Amino acid sequence: MSWTRRDVLRGAAAAAAGTAWRAAPATASAGGTAPAPSADRRNLHVAVVGAGVFGSFTALALRDRGVRVTLIDPWGPGNARASSGGETRIIRGVYGADSTYTELAARAFAGWAAFEARVGRRFLRPTGALWLVLADDAFLRAAIPVLAAHGLPHEELTTEAAAARWPQIRFAGVRWALYEPRAGYLLARQACAAAVEALVAAGGELRSAAALPGAVENGRLGPLRLSDASRLTADAYLFAAGPWLPRLFPEALGAHLKPTRQDVLFFGTPAGDRRFDEEHMPVWIEFGERLLYGIPGNERRGFKVADDSRGPEFDPTAGERLVAPESVARARELLARRFPALTDAPLLETRVCQYENTPDHDFLLDRLPGTDNAWIAGGGSGHGFKFGPAWGERVAATVLGERPVHAKFALARFPSSK
Numbered sequence: 001m002s003w004t005r006r007d008v009l010r011g012a013a014a015a016a017a018g019t020a021w022r023a024a025p026a027t028a029s030a031g032g033t034a035p036a037p038s039a040d041r042r043n044l045h046v047a048v049v050g051a052g053v054f055g056s057f058t059a060l061a062l063r064d065r066g067v068r069v070t071l072i073d074p075w076g077p078g079n080a081r082a083s084s085g086g087e088t089r090i091i092r093g094v095y096g097a098d099s100t101y102t103e104l105a106a107r108a109f110a111g112w113a114a115f116e117a118r119v120g121r122r123f124l125r126p127t128g129a130l131w132l133v134l135a136d137d138a139f140l141r142a143a144i145p146v147l148a149a150h151g152l153p154h155e156e157l158t159t160e161a162a163a164a165r166w167p168q169i170r171f172a173g174v175r176w177a178l179y180e181p182r183a184g185y186l187l188a189r190q191a192c193a194a195a196v197e198a199l200v201a202a203g204g205e206l207r208s209a210a211a212l213p214g215a216v217e218n219g220r221l222g223p224l225r226l227s228d229a230s231r232l233t234a235d236a237y238l239f240a241a242g243p244w245l246p247r248l249f250p251e252a253l254g255a256h257l258k259p260t261r262q263d264v265l266f267f268g269t270p271a272g273d274r275r276f277d278e279e280h281m282p283v284w285i286e287f288g289e290r291l292l293y294g295i296p297g298n299e300r301r302g303f304k305v306a307d308d309s310r311g312p313e314f315d316p317t318a319g320e321r322l323v324a325p326e327s328v329a330r331a332r333e334l335l336a337r338r339f340p341a342l343t344d345a346p347l348l349e350t351r352v353c354q355y356e357n358t359p360d361h362d363f364l365l366d367r368l369p370g371t372d373n374a375w376i377a378g379g380g381s382g383h384g385f386k387f388g389p390a391w392g393e394r395v396a397a398t399v400l401g402e403r404p405v406h407a408k409f410a411l412a413r414f415p416s417s418k
Ligand SMILES: Cc1cc2nc3c(=O)[nH]c(=O)nc-3n(C[C@H](O)[C@H](O)[C@H](O)COP(=O)(O)OP(=O)(O)OC[C@H]3O[C@@H](n4cnc5c(N)ncnc54)[C@H](O)[C@@H]3O)c2cc1C
Pocket: 049, 050, 051, 052, 053, 054, 055, 072, 073, 074, 075, 076, 077, 078, 079, 081, 082, 083, 084, 085, 086, 088, 089, 090, 091, 209, 210, 211, 212, 240, 241, 242, 243, 244, 262, 263, 264, 306, 353, 354, 355, 377, 378, 379, 380, 381, 382, 383, 384, 385, 386, 387
């Protein structure tokens, strides 16, 4: 049977109507080659707008299901403006009592392993992740049974035990610590580029252009308008343009997605001092009034320090990427307090990135309102990268009607969308 546009619509309509969940077929190959496309979807063409982690891994998952895929991005996968454009991103399983994301994280660990085997490169560095609990620990306490339920290893450590294990960290004010040994960091922009290489190797297409949505007529989105003045017609359209989504759809998304500016700093460790390398230090997250975090090693870019608090609104296209002096001061205060050997560490590099926040920080995965052939996947809200392969599978399955839209990710959760 060949897939027609009507089949997609029927699947999408069934999904929207809340059809019983059907497991997506396993598509990830662990053996170093791409899975064979299934013949029944070769006539289906999906255009994916945006080659960040959401778009590139969804495009790959669609291609692995036999779909014809065109991926479009004006600046390329993991570019310096994209939220996925950093060197590194943390992967961890802790999400409080929220089993949706912990379950997705467990799938993501498997997904990254399969992707690494497929392309023959490593992107996940399992340094472990150390949570330093300063005050209210309800979020971390609630996470423990959820981690256990999803097979993600974790250790509860007294402050004394943690201090003995990582003497380069000062544990003043820390009540206890939670260690996730399987967690670590991902080579972010490189993974996006590798996903697109795998897509092209599997017969997908990458186009270097900016895309604008076509007009909606009779519930259908028309051809994309590309910056090279051409049009692109597909059976279905997926918009995965991260922080640019509210510009593409100001009416539907302007009130629900806000890009915020996030400063990241990289400090130089003392010459020959290996204590702050990834072999000797885990990714760390200080869980107090603010959530401060860092990545050791970090591709030799320096000791990475960042603050998860949401910054001011930011323009992802034209915004100047200069960090605020307050960010440097706050990072220096943290280094002096938590990593005494780095008190006078020189600032080597800075980066400004942006989160693409929903009000509740849950992702968005839904149809574009008023259409039955267009979808939105975004709202990573500062924690989306880790899920790349698992989220790509899920988005692909939803677009193809194999899974219903999950209420947690639906636009209808926002009052003004109802
Ligand atoms: C500083 C920082 C730290 C973070 N830390 C973590 C972390 O530790 N762990 C974690 O899991 N997550 C983390 N995140 C969040 C994570 O990086 C994002 O949620 C994720 O990268 C979002 O990916 P995306 O594909 O939705 O968007 P993006 O990566 O922004 O991709 C969108 C793409 O769309 C393209 N585009 C824009 N306009 C158009 C158009 N008109 N036509 C075609 N293409 C277009 C862009 O060029 C871009 O490539 C962090 C984010 C930041 C900024």
